[in-house]
Amino acid sequence: MVWLRSFILYCSLILLITQGFVSSALDFDYHRVPVIIPLQLSTPNVSAHRKAFNSDYNRRQLQNSDLPNARMRLYDDLLSNGYYTTRLFIGTPPQEFALIVDTGSTVTYVPCSTCEQCGKHQDPRFQPEASSTYKPIKCNPSCDCDDEGKQCTYERRYAEMSSSSGVLAEDVISFGNESELTPKRAIFGCENAETGDLFRQRADGIMGLGRGRLSVVDQLVEKNIISYSFSLCYGGMDVGGGAMVLGRISPPPDMVFTHSDPYRSPYYNIELKELHVAGKRLKLNPRIFNGKHGTVLDSGTTYAYLPEAAFLAFKDAIMKEIHFLKHIHGPDPNYNDVCFSGAGRDVSQLSKIFPEVNMVFGNGQKLSLSPENYLFRHTKVSGAYCLGIFQNGKDPTTLLGGIIVRNTLVTYDRENDKIGFWKTNCSELWKRLQVPGVPVPAPVVPPSSNKSEAMPPAKAPSVLPPDFVPGELRIRIITFDMLISVNNSYMKPNLSEVAEFIAHELEVDNLQVHMLNFTSEGNNYHVRWGIFPAESADYISNTTAMNIILQLRDHRLQFPERFGSYQLVKWKIEPQRKLTWWQEHFWAVAVGVLSALLVSLSGIGIWMVWRHRQATVGTYEPVGKSVPEQELQPL
Structure with a gap:
């Protein structure tokens, strides 16, 4: 089932705890539903707190620009699972988990061994009793507490009615041998209950990369371990893979940047001003991309969602450019997907059929989107594709999910309040990424008792x-x-x-x-x-x-x-076996013999029978059965 994760929303209570964590918040998720975002934050001094917090970070990072970073692999294909995961190790000795990388979440959480309502996931649950470095966050007046009043708790709820709740604890986290970082202590959530898609998903939990002190990034920055930025790179269509870097990297000279306002909302936003299709600007007021929370990037969301007017203009422009393709039904009858057949199975050739799309930012710089950045493969029709950009109901927010940044290195430069984009092959990032100042090590297996090696x-x-x-x-x-x-x-x-x-x-x-x-x-x-x-x-x-x-x-x-x-x-x-002369020419000889036979016989009678069979075969339909449309036939 495709998991359409959305960004975390700081609605209701946002409790800022003096020890450096948030105890409780409400999250929402997308499942092709309108965006649900609160009109305002409930804590009146959040902006002031964030400003002071960021200023302290900036001052510290200007003095520590040579800090190390954590390089981590990304796994899975965006459209097969709806998310990308990385491997995180928690505890001493380390316990391994596959976590969805999510820029819309703050808390990092995994199922706890005591959980009575957790699904069956990829790895065993976290066992606090097996970790010699585990430490619960004790209950205090600044956090919500469990029923016994001993430990701080957290709760996350999503729009499609899934949820996660549990206790907050601190333990050693490590990032694998590919990382320069040694294991560090960090706060995380130990799940006691999960519902909905969280219960059914294969991934173990969430790795929170959003803005907030419970975020893994913020915790490492606050301890002066990494610089105040991170980068994600998602693999292309049908390929998967990719990489994540926690900490600063030197941007390539041709990286495209846009401003990201940390005070407008808790989400990573960009200044999108225009959309161009096939070199032609869509006739839209630039303010359409600035409604409510503006244009938001969320690595945990699968697709992209535009305000109604922008979506309709985009869809019409695409369809005008590919009018020669057949418009077909989508793979899921529950959704009115915009799909086309006749484009062929070779993804590398899609740019010859589908138009280029450009996103123009407030500073005039452009990010080019190839077809794989706005299409997904039809699962029931060979050579067919569907738009991976949808209408965002009546909500004016523009939400850009992972599909938009396939094969794009995205750098969240929080120190300078900007986000950068650089087109590259993310699946081969470990071998081919040539970013100055970021030496890419040879792949090393993360520490585990179950190592994977290939024979010489x-x-x-x-x-x-x-x-x-x-x-x-x-x-x-x-x-x-x-x-x-x-x-x-x-x-x-x-x-x-x-x-x-x-x-x-x-x-x-x-x-x-x-x-x-x-x-x-x-x-x-x-x-x-x-x-x-x-x-x-x-x-x-x-x-x-x-x-x-x-x-x-x-x-x-x-x-x-x-x-x-x-x-x-x-x-x-x-x-492929080489055919003999007789095998290659069998049908030609057979047709020749048959033709001669027809001529030598009483031709008229046989010819009338042959014509009759052609007519009946062309109109025959099985009794009591409906013949499905060709587009809906499984591959």
Whole structure:
């Protein structure tokens, strides 16, 4: 189920606790519903407090511009789960969690072992009793307390009626070996109850990156550990992956910036003034993007939402540019999605069909959006896509979710009250990002008792045909053998999830990945996988085949720790079989023989029968069945 997380809203009570945390607040979430934002903050001196707080940060950071940062991987695809996660470790010894990165949330929370109303998530629940560094936040007059009056509590509620509540505690958090930061103490929420989508989601919890003293960023900054900024980079359509950096990075020379006003609202806003489609400015008053909370960035929201007039103008402009494509129904009948078929499955070619969109900021700088920044793939029609930008009900706020910033490095420079955008390949950020002052380390597995490693190339030989020449051989199937090991017998790997992971890593459709063989011995599982041609294709394209071969040869599969560890035993390719002269020309010979036979017989009688069969086949419909539209057929 697609999770449409929205930004946190400071409505009702916002309690500023002297120890440096917020005890309680109300959050809201999107599920294609109108934005629900309070008209004002209930605490009258919040702005003054925030101003003094920020000024203190700025003063401190000007003196400490060389502080280290935390580099962290991002996982999952935005449209498969609706969010991106990172791995955070809490406690001593560290307990691992997959958390949704959310710039609209402040509190970071995970399910507690004592939770009686928590769903089944990716990792085991946090066990306070197993951590030697765990410390509850004691009840005091500045926070809401539990029923026993011993520990501070928090509560989060979202618009689609999901919620999270629990107690506040402090423990050591660590960011993995890819980070320069050593483990640090921080306040987080230990869930005692969750409902709705929070209960059903696979991710363990939320990593709060919003404005507020409970935010992980604010806590690290307040302790003078990192600089007052962070960056996110989401992978592209169907690819996933990405990176997050907590702390300052040196921006690329061509990074596009826009002002972000920290006093207007608790959310990360930008100064959006104009939208251009195919080089033409939409005829809109610039103030339309400045209504209520203005234009807000929220990494936890999947799609984008525009005020009514802006959405209608945008939709009409897009449809005018692609009038040659067929307008079809969306994948979910519950929503009136704007979808088009006939664009083809190759995402890299979408820019030749769909127009470029430009966002123009108050300073005149532009951010170019490619089709993957405003489209999502139709899940039931091959080669079809839908607008990932929707009307925001009657609310005048403009909300930009993760789809807008695919393959874009977004730097939240809170020290200078601005947000920067830089187009790049986020899925390859660890290997290719060349930002001055930010050396990118080689991938290192986070500390865990369940490490994932690939065998050295010498132990994973390839089996290639003797006449193999890259680009000159049609490849019918690519197979590889994988040995998966788990530490515990009850951790049998979910092979359907492994197949989806392989499809994402090798950049092929899920339907192209097949399990060919499976055997097990103890905690070891030997699996043979096959990569087949795309639907309606006779062989794997040369470009796709070479990409798969290079990834297997260079051992680029970054196996998620939750699947166990793996060894790539061997891989091979099977070329498309060469046909004999008789196989290639069979139908031509058969048609020729049949034609001669028809001529030699009494042609008129047979010809009338043939015409009659054509007519009846063309109009036949099964009795008692309705024939579904072609666009709604599953792939």
